[in-house]
Amino acid sequence: xxxxxxxxxxxxxxxxxxxxxxxxxxxxxxxxxxxxxxxxxxxxxxxxxxxxxxxxxxxxxxxxxxxxxxxxxxxxxxxxxxxxxxxxxxxxxxxxxxxxxxxxxxxxxxxxxxxxxxxxxxxxxxxxxxxxxxxxxxxxxxxxxxxxxxxxxxxx
Numbered sequence: 001x002x003x004x005x006x007x008x009x010x011x012x013x014x015x016x017x018x019x020x021x022x023x024x025x026x027x028x029x030x031x032x033x034x035x036x037x038x039x040x041x042x043x044x045x046x047x048x049x050x051x052x053x054x055x056x057x058x059x060x061x062x063x064x065x066x067x068x069x070x071x072x073x074x075x076x077x078x079x080x081x082x083x084x085x086x087x088x089x090x091x092x093x094x095x096x097x098x099x100x101x102x103x104x105x106x107x108x109x110x111x112x113x114x115x116x117x118x119x120x121x122x123x124x125x126x127x128x129x130x131x132x133x134x135x136x137x138x139x140x141x142x143x144x145x146x147x148x149x150x151x152x153x154x155x156x
Contacts, residue, residue, distance in 0.1 A: 074117035088140030102127035
């Protein structure tokens with residue numbers, strides 16, 4: 001019996017990319033960017049602590065500078081967390097457990113959310129009976145268990 005060759009085949013990048021789910025590829029690319037931004041922020045924080053020690057910074061000055069940097073790091077992290085969530089689109093129609101049949105509303109709806117790290121605005125897919133009527137369901141808000149009001153639960 002003859003064994004088949006195990007030689008590796010070369011696949012052109014165009015053929016490889018066309019065979020990938022573009023959304024998954026974009027998500028992976030966004031995740032790599034997200035990781036790089038957070039790593040950079042953490043490196044910056046580490047450098048600040050080391051410089052404060054080397055320069056004999058008084059504690060009050062150190063604490064003030066640290067607080068500012070931690071807030072910026074938190075703002076970056078929350079912003080990227082929300083960006084990676086997508087819009088919550090579950091398709092053109094949605095059946096709720098209570099039997100209501102909803103349609104995806106045409107436009108994305110912006111939402112403001114204020115956390116301890118700042119205020120963020122992000123787009124969400126909403127569902128209802130028709131445009132101009134009350135929004136009946138927002139999958140992203142539901143999945144993230146967001147409060148109805150602008151402030152996060154931590155700030156309430």
